[in-house]
Amino acid sequence: MKVIINNAALLPIIKKAATILNEKSMRENLLCFTASNHLDIYAQGIIGLSYEAIIYSLPDDPGVVVVPGTMFYKLIKTFKPEAQTLLELKGDKLVVKCGTSSIKLPTINPMHIEDGRAKKTDTDELTPQFVVNTKQFSKAIKRVKYAIGQESSLDGLNYLCLQENPNSGPSITLKGLNGHIFMQDNVAYSEGTPEKEINYLIHRDKIDVITKIMNSEETSLYFNDKMLYVCGDDDSLIMTRAFYEFPPTDNFLSKFNETSSECKFKKQDMLDSLKRIQLLATDVENTVKLSFTKNHIQASIVTEKGCINECIPCEFQGTLKSIGFKNRHLIDLLESFTEDELILCMTTDEGPAKIVSTEDETENYLVVLMPIKELNSEYTEETETEE
Secondary structure, eight states, X not given: OEEEEEHHHHHHHHHHHHTTOOTTOGGGSEEEEEESSSEEEEEESSXXXXXXXXXXSOOSSOOEEEEEHHHHHHHHHTSOTTSEEEEEEETTEEEEEETTEEEEEEOOOGGGSOOHHHHHHHHHTSOOSEXXXXXXXXXXXXXXXXXXXXXXXXXXGGEEEEEEETBTBSEEEEEEEOSSEEEEEEEEEEEOOOSSOOEEEEEHHHHHHHHHHXXXXXXXXXXXXXXXXXXXXXXXXXXXXXXXXXXXOHHHHGGGGXXXXXXXXXXXHHHHHHHHHHTTOSSTTOEEEEEEOSSEEEEEEEETTEEEEEEEEOEEEESOOEEEEEHHHHHHHHHTOOSSEEEEEESOSSSOEEEEETTOTTOSSEEEEOXXXXXXXXXXXXXXXXX
């Protein structure tokens, strides 16, 4: 194999591939080059990807070359973008020449990398099960991933769940659950005729890659029993399916049929108060107490640094007098909404609560969080709600 390619074309492709490489694992740190009348670059990391780059001179002998991916990426970064790089296979070494530099990289037996060319051909022969807007898909992923467990011992909590949602028009539902917070968002699809129920889990280590590399206007999703293919105009991701059951959510979502209290408020008013409270919080576990009157929310906290009370205008209906949440969680969840006015729906002071937008009648984006059962015992009379 012998090709010459502009660094300006090569570097963005290698940079994308590097997002999935695992420098500590040989099997997850591989770049594969295949050449015919163009150059294909495949990466094997935590998931499989394929990219295509136009070359500037035809290869004089087509072949397959596999090299350590991270090493190659770090090398290409040091070359000038306006220069050209020669890639030439000599024996068991890949010679990389740019300017006055000449480096020989070790190559790896191609048997260690899956044939990305075959997988890409497979998708070319499939009808996409879903075609979604890439920006909306990425936005939903960024929202929901906050609820995905970070170090959970329960495997089902470590995944983003993709499901078809026939109840809210032609859309896919993305779900995340970490034991304290449940989040779901819906993404409409322009094309889609699923032949069977979709219930697909993506590990938390893989979901960021989708938002980082997919930049076409639309994204096509293909499913089979073992793999998920996420394809754009120039990029394609190949993900192995995780065979775990996403924890059931109907048991706590059904409790909202008996909602006892609702509180409507301006998002920015609440955020400003909670951020001032966070200045006195000693750690992320600190609980903010929300006490309710007909027209106000009293938000208060007592820590080693002192105590603070905030009064936020609201419209309250119900019987619940107070409830507690982790202050940091509440801030992050409120910031995930783009709407100005939100509703906090509560069951009991120990039952699930949900946050929805007043503009979202179908609750396409839903946040459910569990309150803190035992509020700080150091609350004084100053922190109690004034009637």
